[in-house]
Each structure stands twice: as C-alpha cells, then as structure tokens.
Amino acid sequence: MPVIDVQHQLDTLTLTIVAEFAAPVERVWQIYADPRQLEKIWGPPGYPATVVEHDLTPGGRVHYYMTGPQGEKYPGYWRITAVDEPRSFSFEDGFADQTFTPDPNLPVSRNVYTFAEHDGRTRATYVSTYDSAEGLQKVLEMGIVEGATSAINQIDDLLAA
Amino acid sequence: MTEIDEERADALFHALSDRTRRDIMRRVLAGEHSVSALAAKYDMSFAAVQKHVAVLERAGLLVKRRSGREQLASGDVTAVRSVASMLTELEQIWRGRIARIDELLASDPAPHHQED
Numbered sequence: 001m002p003v004i005d006v007q008h009q010l011d012t013l014t015l016t017i018v019a020e021f022a023a024p025v026e027r028v029w030q031i032y033a034d035p036r037q038l039e040k041i042w043g044p045p046g047y048p049a050t051v052v053e054h055d056l057t058p059g060g061r062v063h064y065y066m067t068g069p070q071g072e073k074y075p076g077y078w079r080i081t082a083v084d085e086p087r088s089f090s091f092e093d094g095f096a097d098q099t100f101t102p103d104p105n106l107p108v109s110r111n112v113y114t115f116a117e118h119d120g121r122t123r124a125t126y127v128s129t130y131d132s133a134e135g136l137q138k139v140l141e142m143g144i145v146e147g148a149t150s151a152i153n154q155i156d157d158l159l160a161a
Numbered sequence: 162m163t164e165i166d167e168e169r170a171d172a173l174f175h176a177l178s179d180r181t182r183r184d185i186m187r188r189v190l191a192g193e194h195s196v197s198a199l200a201a202k203y204d205m206s207f208a209a210v211q212k213h214v215a216v217l218e219r220a221g222l223l224v225k226r227r228s229g230r231e232q233l234a235s236g237d238v239t240a241v242r243s244v245a246s247m248l249t250e251l252e253q254i255w256r257g258r259i260a261r262i263d264e265l266l267a268s269d270p271a272p273h274h275q276e277d
Contacts, residue, residue, distance in 0.1 A: 019262075045257070
C-alpha cells in the first residue's frame with residue numbers, strides 16, 4: 001500500500017496524507033502537469049474527470065468536470081496559488097457552474113501537495129484544509145463518493161487497526 | 162477491537178455504501194421526513210425504501226419516531242456530521258486517488274528520463 005501516514009486534525013479541519021510512490025519526483029509531477037494523466041487519477045470510480053483547461057502556474061486555473069453514472073456533470077476548478085516545480089504546488093479547489101465560474105456559495109479547500117525524493121522513491125504529502133465543518137459536509141454531499149468499494153476497504157483498515 | 166465495535170463498523174459502512182441510503186441521509190439531515198414522503202421520492206416500492214431506512218436506523222445514523230399513523234425519520238446529526246467521520250470519508254477519496262496514481266505509475270513501460 002502506498003499510503004504510509006494519515007492524520008486528521010479535527011480543530012483545523014485538515015487532512016494530511018503521506019504516500020510513497022515507486023517513481024522519481026519528476027514522474028509524479030508529470031501526473032499533475034499533464035491534463036490527460038490528471039484526469040486518469042482525479043475522479044472516483046464511476047465519476048471520470050475531464051480536464052478542459054490546465055495552467056499549472058501561479059494564478060493559473062485548472063477547469064475540470066466529473067461525469068456521473070447518469071451523465072450528470074460536476075464542474076470544479078483549481079486556482080493555483082504557488083508552484084515550485086517539481087517539488088510542490090498549492091491551490092484552492094472549489095465547485096463551479098457549467099461555465100466554470102466559481103460558485104461562491106460552495107466550499108473551497110486549500111491544498112498543498114509536496115513531493116520529495118526518499119530512497120529513490122517519491123514521498124508525496126497531501127494537505128487539504130476546509131474552512132468549516134459545513135463546507136466539508138457539503139463537499140462530501142456533492143457526489144464525490146467513492147461508493148461501496150472504498151467503504152468496504154475501510155472496514156479492513158478498521159479491523160487491522 | 163471488540164466484537165461490538167466491529168459490528169458497528171460493519172453496520173455503518175454497509176449503511177453508507179448504497180447510493181439511495183446516502184440520498185435518504187441527505188434528506189433526513191435537512192429535516193424530519195415521514196417514511197411515506199421519502200418513499201415518494203424514489204422509483205421503488207414503499208417496502209424497499211422502508212428497508213433502506215431500517216438499515217440506516219440500525220447503523221445509528223437515523224432515528225425514527227411515531228406520530229399517529231406516520232413514521233417520522235430524522236438524521237442523527239451528531240452521528241453523521243462528526244468531523245472525524247467526514248475526514249474519514251474524505252480520506253477514502255484521497256486513498257482512491259493515491260491508488261490510481263500508483264496504478265498509473267506501475268503501467269509506465271520502463272523507467273526513463275526525457276530531457277528537453
């Protein structure tokens with residue numbers, strides 16, 4: 001399993017996940033720098049992502065939508081706030097309307113992704129922060145659900161704890 | 162982990178692993194609904210919806226009370242909205258992405274470096 005550490009900071013509504021990948025930092029960076037690779041990993045099963053705009057530079061935007069099983073579209077955007085290729089980038093991730101105008105009524109998360117070389121592999125640290133519990137709840141209600149498979153995997157994790 | 166904890170975890174994850182049940186939870190968290198009003202929202206029998214409600218109730222996510230002939234269901238806000246469980250749900254999304262990255266990297270033909 002590539003995930004090596006998970007931390008939930010309840011007071012700051014922050015999720016930190018550390019994973020290790022068997023590839024160089026530059027290769028992992030490519031996944032985020034290449035929209036065709038990014039869309040392969042972003043959407044959960046049954047909700048494939050399509051990236052329609054991709055500018056991974058400070059102030060740049062990434063526009064994407066996920067398509068649900070009934071064809072419903074969930075548009076989202078990233079607003080890139082910092083880039084230090086290939087070591088880290090920061091962005092706000094939020095929901096948008098069909099024209100990719102950010103929806104101010106929907107929650108935004110602040111994200112920092114960091115990639116560091118570790119014994120020839122890449123240690124990736126993902127930090128995601130929400131402003132309010134309501135915001136976090138809304139995000140989970142918006143259809144980004146991994147569904148049964150991950151729920152079942154989670155049982156295994158719990159039992160192993 | 163005790164047997165009871167395991168059973169509770171089973172019930173909780175089983176309850177939330179179904180899309181209709183998650184949708185029912187969204188509605189009953191927003192306010193109390195009669196089971197018949199809920200049943201009217203779905204293209205399935207009253208009995209099937211009642212069964213979904215019962216699964217959520219057993220998992221402790223939803224409480225029911227009787228009012229005359231009506232059964233009224235409401236979401237247990239503390240059970241569902243606990244920040245811990247939300248972060249856990251978010252964690253699953255992330256774990257999914259990480260697993261997909263791992264898969265994508267594993268499908269690379271061979272280690273190679275491209276120089277510009």
